[in-house]
Amino acid sequence: MTTDGASTISVELRERLVPIFGTDIAIERLALLAGGASKEAWALDLRTPQGTRQLLVRRAGGGVIHQETLSLEDEHRLLEVASAAGVRVPKPYGYLGEIVGRPAFVSERVSGETIGRRIVQRPELAGARAALPAQMAEELAKIHAIPAERVPFLGGVGARDVLGRLTKEVDRLEDAHPAIELGLAWARQRAPERSETVVLHGDLRVGNLAVIATGLGHVLDWEFGHRGDPAEDVAWPLVRAWRFGVDQLRLGGVGDVEPYLERYNALTGRHITLASLDYWEIVGNLKWAIGALTQSRRHLSGQQRSVELAVLGRLAAEMEFELLHLLERAG
């Protein structure tokens, strides 16, 4: 996938930053941190009269944007609304429009560990791990209290809509996946008929948090924001893939579920049950199994050639295996 160099975008980028930071600015450093088909992330050090600011520029990649993700403009808007609601997010500074033909926004660049395996293992992060469960519950509680009318662009879905979307994605794979079908059949039969619909982060888990010594620094990666059942968001970090090998600690390899759920319920006045988390954990495994297969198809179709995406197609079996074990336990 083609990626523009820093010199290609720096002139237009600087122009777009003037309305936000003033005319007396200079780009000291601009380096690509991650570039894929859908999104680029640029580290930007910007000299301003107040000193050098550490910024992050999120910009669309050259490929087709994933259907289920927010546009960069909407992601920036969601960040603004979340920030105003007191959620710990990198401060958004502004949507920049198109930079050399691709939309982008600029935010604060935060420090902290984001690599899941390190967060669950590193001895120096033991204190952070102890603090994370309550802090994750607190951030989720704040996110779920965001008034939906402030983010009208978010799609709203209950369990049946989630399962409908997943079924459509399975049908787009050319081969059959009976383990996934069994999970979908189980989940359809037990789908909650009615539930509250709130603003969801959509991907809040270890790996999408900037973790510092005291625990949760910032909540990152808002592109999967949508509306739905709050239990969907609360159960997502339980999915085994997000425990990064520390399987016995069901909450993201960092803690037990019960205190996390109690904290969330105490803060929100909701009564989400462990049984509801069991349900959504199964749906979460379905989501990620289908997601992995779908991503490998992006490689196979030539949409985005990548060894990483290719191998992901084989790793979907891990999520299938976990799914089957959860189904066996659920009966």
Next chain:
Amino acid sequence: MQDRPNAAELAQAVREFIETEVLPQIDDPRLRFRALVAINGLGILEREIALGTPLVRREVDSLARLLGHADPLPEDLEDLRRRASDLNRELALLIRAGDIPEGTLAHLLATVADKLRIASPRYLERYR
């Protein structure tokens, strides 16, 4: 008949080259990660060459019993794979229609475990 190295030996040679000669030269963490993924991909290929055929036969055998088919198993590997694909489609359609054959969960647990023996044997160990 091709001369040696055979397919498994060739995959192993490429994997060892990336591991011992390429990986130590890479500083960029993103490129390093992709090199590790490539090594993993070659490991999957080596295991599939070594174990693939008997595992496909086992899957087809189990699917045929689950679905009540009595026809003999094909000998040719490509025919076996096609049969596995057809029978998986048949099973998936039954499940979708709510007509789940008795023994489906046990069959799937064994079959997906077999997939992991090739794709991710260390992950399988974590369920012991």
